[in-house]
Amino acid sequence: MESVILQIAARHMRPLLIILSVIVLYRGHNEPGGGFIGGLMLGAAYILYAMAFGVGKTQNRILFSPINLTALGLLIALLSGVPALLSGMPFMTGEWVTFFANSAFELKLGTPLLFDVGVFFAVAGMLMLVMFSIMEE
Amino acid sequence: MTTGLFIALLILLAFLAPLTRKYLKNAAGWLYALLPLTGLVYYLSLLPDIIDGQVITETYAWIPVYGINFSFYVDGLSILFSAMVLGIGTFILIYANKYMHTYPMRSRFMGYLILFMAAMQGIVVSGNLITMFVFWELTSISSYMLIGYHHEKPESRTSALQALLITGFGGLALLGGFVLMGQPYGSYELSVLFSDPDLIRSGSLYLPALILVLLGAFTKSAQFPFHFWLPGAMVAPSPVSAFLHSATMVKAGVFLLLRLNPVMGGTEAWHIMLTAFGGFTMVMGAWLSISQTDLKKILAYTTVSALGTMVLLIGNGTQYAINAAIIFLLVHAMYKGTLFMMAGNIEKMTGTRDITKLGGLYTYMPLAAFIMTAALVSMAGIPPMLGFLGKELMYESKLMAPTVRYLLLAATFFTNMVLVFLSLRLSLDVFWGKTPQYAKTPKEPYFPLLLGPALLVMASLLLGALPGLLAGPFTAGAITATSPLHPALKLKLWHGFNTVLLLSFLTLLAGAILYRHKHAFIRFAEKINLKYFAREFSKGFYKAQNDFLVFTKLQTSRIQHGYHRFYLMTIFVVASALVWVVIWRADPIMLELNFADMPLNLVAVLALIITAALSAVVSHSRVIALVAMGVIGFGITIIFIAFSGVDLAITMVMVEVLMVILAMAVLYHLPKYTKYSDTGARMRDGLVAAVVGVFMMVLVLQAGTSQLDIPISEFFKDKSYSEAFGRNIVNVILVDFRALDTLGEITVIAIAAIGIFSMIKLTKK
Structure with missing residues (x-):
C-alpha cells in the first residue's frame, strides 16, 4: 500500500506527535496527560509512519527496537523506586527536586516523573511491538 | 557481624569467580581458597569460647512481624560443621581448579561451587528456621547446577533433575514442618525453641511437624526410600562428589537432625x-x-x-x-x-x-x-x-x-x-x-x-x-x-x-x-540383587514423574482448552456470579433511577450507543460491526468528557484509534464472514451477555448508593498536591500513591506484548 498523501502526512506528523507525546507526558502531573497517554501517542507516531512506509523501514529509524524500548521503560520505572531506598524510605516513595524555584522556568523533577517516563517508554514499546508484529504478517 | 559478613563475602566471591577465573588461571583455586580458609581459622579460634556451651548470635531483621529474621547461631555443632564445610571446601577449590582446567565452562563451575559452599555454611550457622530453609533450598539449587554440569549429556540432566525434585520436595515438606514448629512459640528463632523444648514435644503439632521435618532430612541425606538420587548424582564431576556427597550437602539432613535433637528428639x-x-x-x-x-x-x-x-x-x-x-x-x-x-x-x-x-x-x-x-x-x-x-x-x-x-x-x-x-x-x-x-x-x-x-x-x-x-x-x-x-x-x-x-x-x-572369597561373594550379592532388587527405585521415580506429566497434560488440556470465547465466558460468568452472591447478601437492591434531570445531549449520546451496540450484534459485515464498536467507544468518550474525566477521554480516544488500526491490520487476513455458531450457542452467548450487562449495571448503581467505608477519593483529593505535588489526581494515583500497582501493570502488558510477539513471530516457521 503506497499512498503519497499518507507518506507526506506521516513524515511531518511523526516529529510533531513525538514532541506532543513528550509534552503530554511532562504536563501529566498537573494537567490531563501522563505517561500512559503519552506512550500511546509516541507509539501511534511510529505506527502511522509504519503504515505509510512499512514496518521494516520504520524499524531502521528507531533508536531502540520495540522490545528493548519496553525493557528500558520497565527498567526506568523500577529504578525510579530506588532513590527512596537509598534515603531509608520505603521503595517508591516520591522524591522531588526543584530547579530555578520561583522563576519563569521553574522545573520540578521527581522520581514519580521518572516513573512516568518508564511507563511512557514501556507503553510505547509494547504498542509498537504488538502492532509491528501484526502488521508485518 | 562476622558470620553474616562472611556468608555475604562467599556469595560475592561466587559471582566474582566466573568473571575473574580466566585471568587468574592456575592461581585462581589457591586465591579463592583463601576465603574459606580465613573462615575456617576464624571459627576454629572461637572453639575455646564455645566449649562450655556458649553461643554467638547475630540477627538482621527481615520480616520481623512474622518472626522471620536472618539470624545466625554459632555453637559447638555449627563450628564442627563449619570446619568440615570450610576445611574441605578450601581443598576442594584448589583441587577443582586443577581438576577442571581442561573442561569448558570451568569458570562458571567455580562460581557454583562457591555458591554452594556459601549456602551450606549458611545452613550450619542459621539461627532461625526460615533462614535455614532459605539456605537449604539454595544448596538444592546450586547442587542442581553442579550435578548437571555436563548438561550436554541426557543422563546428567535427568540425574540433576531427579536430585532437585527429591530434595526440593523434601525442602517443601521441611518448610511446612518449620512453620508448624514455630506455631507454639510464635517465633522461629532457635534460641527461643531451645529455651522451652517441651512446648512443642507435648503439643498436638509435634507429630505432623516431626514427619515433615524428617521428610526434609531424609530426602537430603539420601535415606531409604529416597536414597537413589545420590548414586545417580555421581554423574557430576569428581570435585562435586568429593564436596557435596561426602561432607556437606548430604550431611545437611544429619545436621538438621542433630540441630533439632534438643527440641524434637527424645520421644x-x-x-x-x-x-x-x-x-x-x-x-x-x-x-x-x-x-x-x-x-x-x-x-x-x-x-x-x-x-x-x-x-x-x-x-x-x-x-x-x-x-x-x-x-x-x-x-x-x-x-x-x-x-x-x-x-x-x-x-x-x-x-x-x-x-x-x-x-x-x-x-x-x-x-x-x-x-x-x-x-x-x-x-x-x-x-x-x-x-x-x-x-x-x-x-x-x-x-x-x-x-x-x-x-x-x-x-x-x-x-x-x-x-x-x-x-x-x-x-x-x-x-x-x-x-x-x-x-x-x-x-x-x-x-x-x-x-x-x-x-x-x-x-x-x-x-x-x-x-x-x-x-x-x-x-x-x-x-x-x-x-x-x-x-x-x-x-x-x-x-x-x-x-x-x-x-x-x-x-x-x-x-x-x-x-x-570375593568372587563368590560378589556373585552371591549379584544373584540376590537380581532376584529381589531388580526393580530400581530410580526407574520407579522416572515412571512416577512421567505419569504425573501425562496427568497434568490431560488436566491442562481440559482447563486450558485454547478456545478464546470459552475463556471469556468463564471469566464473565464466574466474576458476575461471585458479585451477584455478594450483592444478594448485602443490602436489598435499591435502584434509584432518576432520569428527570438528565441533560438532553447525553440522552442523545446514550441512544446512539445503544443503537450502535444493537447494530454491531445483528450486522452481517465485519466492517459495519467494527464501525459500530467504534461508535460505542467514542460515545463513551463523550460521556467521560461530560463528567470531566479528561484523562479517561484522551486514553479512550487513543485506544479506540489503535483498535481500528489493529483491526484493519487483521481484517484483511480473516476468512469470509459466515455463521459459525448455531442458534442455541447464540442464545447462550446472549444470555451470558445479558447477565454480565445487568450485573455491571447493578454493581455501578449499588456502588453509588451503598456506603461501605469512607471513600478514599477524599484522601487523594487532600493529599494529591500537598504530599505528591501534583494537581492531576488520576496521574498522581498512577505514578505515586499506587505506583507499585502501575509497575505491576506495565510489567503485565510488557509480558503480554512479548507473548503476542513470540506467538506471531515464532509460529511462523
Whole structure:
C-alpha cells in the first residue's frame, strides 16, 4: 500500500506527535496527560509512519527496537523506586527536586516523573511491538 | 557481624569467580581458597569460647512481624560443621581448579561451587528456621547446577533433575514442618525453641511437624526410600562428589537432625522412625555397594550406608550414640572426601573408574596409593586412624542401646564388615594385583590434586592418634550442643580387652575372609540383587514423574482448552456470579433511577450507543460491526468528557484509534464472514451477555448508593498536591500513591506484548 498523501502526512506528523507525546507526558502531573497517554501517542507516531512506509523501514529509524524500548521503560520505572531506598524510605516513595524555584522556568523533577517516563517508554514499546508484529504478517 | 559478613563475602566471591577465573588461571583455586580458609581459622579460634556451651548470635531483621529474621547461631555443632564445610571446601577449590582446567565452562563451575559452599555454611550457622530453609533450598539449587554440569549429556540432566525434585520436595515438606514448629512459640528463632523444648514435644503439632521435618532430612541425606538420587548424582564431576556427597550437602539432613535433637528428639516417635529408617538404609547401602564396579558408585552407596548409620545413632539418642554419631560424622567426612578426590584422580590419570579395569597402580603413583590406602584404613576402622574411634563408639553404643540391641548390633557388624571388605578391594585391587593395559601410562597426579587428600588423611591420623588432645575438644562442643544432658565422653584409643575390641577384631577378620572369597561373594550379592532388587527405585521415580506429566497434560488440556470465547465466558460468568452472591447478601437492591434531570445531549449520546451496540450484534459485515464498536467507544468518550474525566477521554480516544488500526491490520487476513455458531450457542452467548450487562449495571448503581467505608477519593483529593505535588489526581494515583500497582501493570502488558510477539513471530516457521 503506497499512498503519497499518507507518506507526506506521516513524515511531518511523526516529529510533531513525538514532541506532543513528550509534552503530554511532562504536563501529566498537573494537567490531563501522563505517561500512559503519552506512550500511546509516541507509539501511534511510529505506527502511522509504519503504515505509510512499512514496518521494516520504520524499524531502521528507531533508536531502540520495540522490545528493548519496553525493557528500558520497565527498567526506568523500577529504578525510579530506588532513590527512596537509598534515603531509608520505603521503595517508591516520591522524591522531588526543584530547579530555578520561583522563576519563569521553574522545573520540578521527581522520581514519580521518572516513573512516568518508564511507563511512557514501556507503553510505547509494547504498542509498537504488538502492532509491528501484526502488521508485518 | 562476622558470620553474616562472611556468608555475604562467599556469595560475592561466587559471582566474582566466573568473571575473574580466566585471568587468574592456575592461581585462581589457591586465591579463592583463601576465603574459606580465613573462615575456617576464624571459627576454629572461637572453639575455646564455645566449649562450655556458649553461643554467638547475630540477627538482621527481615520480616520481623512474622518472626522471620536472618539470624545466625554459632555453637559447638555449627563450628564442627563449619570446619568440615570450610576445611574441605578450601581443598576442594584448589583441587577443582586443577581438576577442571581442561573442561569448558570451568569458570562458571567455580562460581557454583562457591555458591554452594556459601549456602551450606549458611545452613550450619542459621539461627532461625526460615533462614535455614532459605539456605537449604539454595544448596538444592546450586547442587542442581553442579550435578548437571555436563548438561550436554541426557543422563546428567535427568540425574540433576531427579536430585532437585527429591530434595526440593523434601525442602517443601521441611518448610511446612518449620512453620508448624514455630506455631507454639510464635517465633522461629532457635534460641527461643531451645529455651522451652517441651512446648512443642507435648503439643498436638509435634507429630505432623516431626514427619515433615524428617521428610526434609531424609530426602537430603539420601535415606531409604529416597536414597537413589545420590548414586545417580555421581554423574557430576569428581570435585562435586568429593564436596557435596561426602561432607556437606548430604550431611545437611544429619545436621538438621542433630540441630533439632534438643527440641524434637527424645520421644518415642523420633526414636522409632530414625532407628528404623536409619538402620535399614545403613544395611541396604552397604549391601548394594558390594556388587558395584564403578569406583564412585561404590563410594556413593557406602555414603548412603554411612548416612544411615548416623541417622540410626541419632535416633538411639543415648550418650554413647550421640558421641558416636558426631565422631563418625567427622571420620566419614574426612575419609570420604579423600576417597572421592582420589577416585577423580584415578579417573583422570587412567581414563576409567571401573575397578575391574584397574590394578597395579602402585608402580605408577605410589604417593596416591599411600594416601588412598590410609583413607581406606580409616574407613575400615583400623587404628590409629580416626575411623577406629568411630567404630569403637558405634559398637559401644549398640551394646547399650535401649531396644532391639542385638538386631542393631548385627546390622552394624554386617555394615562394618562390608566396609572392611570394600576397603581391601578398593586398595588391593586398584593399586596392586594384575596390571591391565592402560590407554596411556598413568603417572602421579598433580600436586594440587593430591594436596587436599594428603592433608585430610594426615588430619585423620593426628585426630585418631591423639584423641584426648585433639578429637575430644574438637567434638565436645558439638556433642554438648546436640544433647545438653549427655556430656562428651573422654576419647581413648585403648579401652582394654573387652567386648568392643573383640567385635572390632571379628569385623576385620570377617571382612578379610570375605575378600579372600570375593568372587563368590560378589556373585552371591549379584544373584540376590537380581532376584529381589531388580526393580530400581530410580526407574520407579522416572515412571512416577512421567505419569504425573501425562496427568497434568490431560488436566491442562481440559482447563486450558485454547478456545478464546470459552475463556471469556468463564471469566464473565464466574466474576458476575461471585458479585451477584455478594450483592444478594448485602443490602436489598435499591435502584434509584432518576432520569428527570438528565441533560438532553447525553440522552442523545446514550441512544446512539445503544443503537450502535444493537447494530454491531445483528450486522452481517465485519466492517459495519467494527464501525459500530467504534461508535460505542467514542460515545463513551463523550460521556467521560461530560463528567470531566479528561484523562479517561484522551486514553479512550487513543485506544479506540489503535483498535481500528489493529483491526484493519487483521481484517484483511480473516476468512469470509459466515455463521459459525448455531442458534442455541447464540442464545447462550446472549444470555451470558445479558447477565454480565445487568450485573455491571447493578454493581455501578449499588456502588453509588451503598456506603461501605469512607471513600478514599477524599484522601487523594487532600493529599494529591500537598504530599505528591501534583494537581492531576488520576496521574498522581498512577505514578505515586499506587505506583507499585502501575509497575505491576506495565510489567503485565510488557509480558503480554512479548507473548503476542513470540506467538506471531515464532509460529511462523
